[in-house]
Amino acid sequence: MSDFAIGLGGLGAMFVLMILRMPVGMAMLAAGYFGTLILNGSRSANALLVTETFSATANYSLTVVPLFILMGNIASAAGFSRRLYEAAFAWVGWLRGGLASASIVGCAAFAAVSGSSVATAVTIGRVALPEMKRFGYSDALATGAVAAGGTLGFLIPPSTGFVIYAILTEESIGQLFMAGILPGLLLTACFMAAITLVTLVDPAAGPRGPGVPLPERFLALARALPLITVIIVSIGGIYLGVFTPVEAAGVGAGLVIIMAVAAGKLDRALAGKAVADTVRTTAMLYLIIIGASVLNPFLALTQLPATLGEAMMSAGLGPYGVLLLVVLAYLVLGMFMDGLAMLVVTIPIFFPIIIAVGFDPIWFGVIAVIVIEMGMITPPVGLNVFVVKSVARDVPMATIFRGVLPFWCAMAVCLLLIVLFPQIALVIPQAMFR
Template sequence: MSPEIIGVIGFGALLLLIFLRVPVGIAMLSVGFVGTASLNSPATALNFMTGQTFSISTLYSLSVLPLFILMGNIASKAGLSRDLYDAAYALVGHLKGGLASATIVGCAGFAALSGSSIASAVTMGQVAYPEMRRRAYSDRLSTGVIAAGGTLGILLPPSTGFVLYAILTEQSIGRLFMAGILPGLLLTALFVVTVTLIVLFNPAAGGDMAEEDTRSRRAALAGALPVLSIIIITIGGIYLGIFTPVEAAGVGATLALVMALLRRQLQWTGFVDAVKGTLETTGLCFLILIGAMVFSPFVSLSGLPKLLSETILGYSTSPYIVLGLILVLYLFLGMVIEGLSLMVITLPIVFPVVIGLGFDPIWFGVIMVLVLEMGLISPPVGVNCFVVKSVAPDVPLSEIFRGIMPFWLAMILCILLLVAVPGIALMLPNAMF
């Protein structure tokens, strides 16, 4: 049996295990071990498994994960996300459809604290949905903006997706964080424009307008300054070269904890829950990475990257047509496979092809993460849509999926802009230090 056929069988077994709800890390670890043993030897497979487990567990740069996750969890438990929403509401809440736009801006702000799309959707959903419902916003718009706004969590730094991509492709975490800022702000702006267009053509969807209160607006904006200062210090410190990403994560987690204690908004039980959630999420990420590092040698030994490259280039030699085929493939796979899992499964095959075509690895990381975001709101899986369903249980899931479609189109437009103008993603990382 040829190595390529063994590789295809391995991928089929991996997908089967995932559909049987075996944890992705365990599935990749198992298939990688068995595949390497069949293509080389059991001793080699065992060496890969033990060596990669140790190297990932002791990798200093991965310290950024638990620290940034802890920062986001503390901010959520201490109610700091409410300050971000109130500030966004103060800016645009008095406009038609302003609550929906405020939810988008609030999700963007919280994404810069948590780095988690699901956490952003849950937190902002709990804060924003009752208010939008009270002001008679349509269910389609109110749930759509929460699901779509939550996807900003994986693009704006600190992003778990960027950390995993950096480790798997040996790229700079700091440069990837910087590369995500302008595309993240661009996508936020496109979402706000989408809300504006929706309420322009369907005014009833925008509900009742809020009364403008200058004094309360100023108070809300002032209340968000401490939270914004955490974001500016951590991300600005990385950009200016003051902190490494790991140091910035430590500073951010410390500032979030100090701020929560000074404002007496963090109870002991909340702190314990934040630490517990951090440990669970970190353990999951490490398991996925260990599985990916054991799975990658099997992919290389099978020769699938070379086979895929030759097959794709057989259809077209144009780099952009090949890129388009890869992105369309990701778009369809993202509808049935969770985004981060899809990344670690496919990167060992896709990344060599993309680099061989001459594309910048940092730029492709942004494009890939953005396409994975689309999977978070794409049926039939659409994880963020199911998260919003838990916040708004009386809204039919079909209505939520209809609500995200305008924002899904906005994400397509964002990808096209990034492909047409790569400098949007590369300007800040190229200007670092």
């Protein structure tokens, strides 16, 4: 059997293990270890397992992951996320579909401290869905807005997706964080435009909320100011070169803890739960990274990425034709796989191809993250849809999937704009690192 066939067999075995509900990280680790065992013997496989596991977990840059996760968990436990939603509600809730737009804005703001799409969807969903139900919003629009808004946690820095992409491709985490800012704001605006269109077609789907006097709007904004300050300090510090991403994560987590304790919002039980949730999430992410670190050398040994790259290049499709194939592959995989799993499995295969056709690696990081976001709301898996279902138990899955369709189209429009105008993603990192 050829090395290439062994590589394909290893990937097939990995997907079978995932279907059988083996954790993603373990499935990748098993495929990489046993594939290397078949190709090079037990000595090489054991050495790979030991060295790659140590080097992956000892990577200093990965420290950013648990720190930002802790920051988001503490902010949620202390109730700061509710203040973000209340501020957004005060400013845009009076518009038609305004509560859904407030959910999007709240998700965008909370994404800037959590770095997780699941945490963003759950946290804002618990606050926003009861309010939209109280004001008579359609279940489809309400749940669709929260499911789509949650995906912003994967794009707006500090994004876990960008951290893992940076580790896999050896790109700068700081540049990727900066590259996500304008696309994140653009996607937020596209989501709000989608809400406007939905409510123009069906005004009953998103009735106007109550008007809020201007002094009360500023009061709501002032109550959300502590968390907004943390966002500005941590992200602004990276942009100005005051902090590295890891230092910014540490400063942000420290500020949130201090504010929560000072406000009397953080007791021993809440702190323990936030830390335990952080440890569980971090362990899951580290296992995925370890699995990817063992799988990637195996794929390189089989020449699978190089062979696929040569096949795509020789097809004569041109750079954008190759990009279209990559995007289509992501959309198909998104129907069945979790976003992080897609990222760690596909980047070692697609990244060399994208670089070979001349695309910017930072720009492609943004493209990959947005397409993976689309997978988070694409049936039949649609991870964020299942997350929202856990909050809105009385809403059928079909209704939620119908509700996310306008937002999926909005993401496609955003993706097209970034492909046509790459500077949307590149202008800030280029200005920062020139």
